[in-house]
Amino acid sequence: MEDHDLLSELFDPLFTFYFSKDSASRLSNLLGVPHIATGDLVREELASSGPFSSELSEIVNRGQLVSDELIISLLSKKLAAGEANGETGFILDGFPRTIKQAEILEGVTDLDLVINLKLREDILLEKCLGRRICNQCGGNFNIASINIKAEDGSPGIIMAPLLPPANCLSKLITRSDDTEAVVRERLRIYNEMTRPVEEFYRSRGKLLVFDLPGGIPESWPKLLHALNLDDYEDKQSAAA
Numbered sequence: 001m002e003d004h005d006l007l008s009e010l011f012d013p014l015f016t017f018y019f020s021k022d023s024a025s026r027l028s029n030l031l032g033v034p035h036i037a038t039g040d041l042v043r044e045e046l047a048s049s050g051p052f053s054s055e056l057s058e059i060v061n062r063g064q065l066v067s068d069e070l071i072i073s074l075l076s077k078k079l080a081a082g083e084a085n086g087e088t089g090f091i092l093d094g095f096p097r098t099i100k101q102a103e104i105l106e107g108v109t110d111l112d113l114v115i116n117l118k119l120r121e122d123i124l125l126e127k128c129l130g131r132r133i134c135n136q137c138g139g140n141f142n143i144a145s146i147n148i149k150a151e152d153g154s155p156g157i158i159m160a161p162l163l164p165p166a167n168c169l170s171k172l173i174t175r176s177d178d179t180e181a182v183v184r185e186r187l188r189i190y191n192e193m194t195r196p197v198e199e200f201y202r203s204r205g206k207l208l209v210f211d212l213p214g215g216i217p218e219s220w221p222k223l224l225h226a227l228n229l230d231d232y233e234d235k236q237s238a239a240a
């Protein structure tokens, strides 16, 4: 694999529905490279008749975790196919989450940059508990409204709720795993298993820590700035 990957995103698994996925797919659109989330790789393989699909469906049906080796196999297959199609890089979303995964990944491809999107745990918890799904149209919403005032030198954080349209209001449900106990357990696992991955990439000079200043409208321009991409959008449209 050539050394032309653009970005990888290391993130708290809990961000999936708010930031990581949104930021990662925006970056992939901006840079014209694919957005690869390992959960999607597993779903794609399950839906196909690929070489790993029967092994995967057994694992998923037993409720077990997909092994690192299997995830890396799926990822390698995806990257090789992309390279054969002339893709110039990729954005990896939510992977690696452990040191072991990072070590295996290092043998498969060479990442240029790892971005860790950070948010205070109390806000993270509130946003997780604010998640709602419409049981009719499947739309994802968030009723939590974050408005933290700046104090003691730390900046304020504003995150608007993502409210459902009127016809979804009476059909909102909460996922059974969006409870405080489950979220706190995921945070504990994150701190134990994923936090060391920061140091792994920091020691290689590849880590960018980005403190989220709010929701996507507040974060996106600052993220582009942090990546030296703030005039990239203009250049792209000027070239078009």
Ligand SMILES: [Zn+2]
Residues within 6 Å of the ligand: 134, 135, 136, 137, 138, 139, 167, 168, 171
């Ligand atoms: Zn709806």
